[in-house]
Amino acid sequence: MKMLVKSFVAVALLAGTAQAALAAPKPAAAAPAAAPAAAGVKAGVNGIAFAYLDAIIENSAANRAADAQRPTTYKAQIDQAEARRKQLVAQIQPMVDKYNKDAAAPGANAAAIQQQGETIQKLQESGQQELQKILEPVNLSRAYVREQILDKLDASIQAAMQKNGVTLLLDPRAKLASSNAYDLSRAILTEVDAAIPNAQLVPPAGWLPREVREQQAQQQQAAAAAGGAAPAAGRPDAGGGR
Known part of the structure; x- marks a missing residue:
């Protein structure tokens, strides 16, 4: 019983929280990006550094600008979802x-x-699906902006590593000792902001996130391979009629 009530409250508050989050951009200090290293100082021991890539994307100028614009651009969908x-x-x-x-x-x-x-459970689930459908354009906008930033991220990482003498960049979860590496996040963020100061907010008609496109391509390839194999499997042996 308690689990059921808790589940409903979580679903109800989820949509409200999402709507509130869309109403204002995230603060610049939300990510753990560290201050840049002193000018002319090479990074860490043997050029080792780490970086918070998700935080870099979230705090990039393009993403923050999109977060600020999205509540206005998608006001109709956000208001509809909140009313529903x-x-x-x-x-x-x-x-x-x-x-x-x-x-x-x-x-x-x-x-x-x-x-x-x-x-009640069925109504909860159908209601949640309905809210997600209403907010689908908003979520696609988020994915579209993120993908544009990701397209610039690799080159930005390479540029920041070269400028700061970094030869090995670690995931923060693999960092063993802070004295042997330093945070390259701010340097990468600077490169990202220079590469893509603004992103297109509204995706083109029919646009889908990269992972969905890749999945569809794999399914099409598998279907094509299966379609090509079927006639071959059913073809009689060339010498069978002799």
Whole structure:
């Protein structure tokens, strides 16, 4: 019972939290990017450094500008999702209250309680899917901006490494001792901002994230391979009629 109520509250608050997050850009200090090294000083021991790549993307000028513009550009979708979220809360919360009351009553009918719970669960799931569908353009915009930044990230990393004498860049989770490496995040961020100060906010019609495009391409290749193999498998042996 507690799990069911908690699940509903989480779903309801999730959409509200997402809407609130879209209403204002993230602060620049949100990421753990460190201050740049002193001018002319080579990085770390034997050119070793580490970098917070996700934080670099989040704090890039292009991403922050997009976060600031998105609530205006997608205001209709955000307002629609928030209005629908409130409707779902108004619809489901009384059902949750009744479920809790009936479940706590002496001699409660277990089958009837279970049926109530399943009905609520289905409404929760369908409501969450509906909200995600409404906000799909917003999420695609986020993915589109991120992909544009990622396209510039590798070259920015290489430039920052070369300028700072870094020959080995580590994931922060692989960092063993801070005295043997330093944070190259700020230097990479500078390169990213120079390479892509602004990103296109609205993706082209029909655009899909790279991972989805790659998955579709793999499926098409597999289907093409299967289609080509089927006739070959069913072809009679060339010498069978002799």
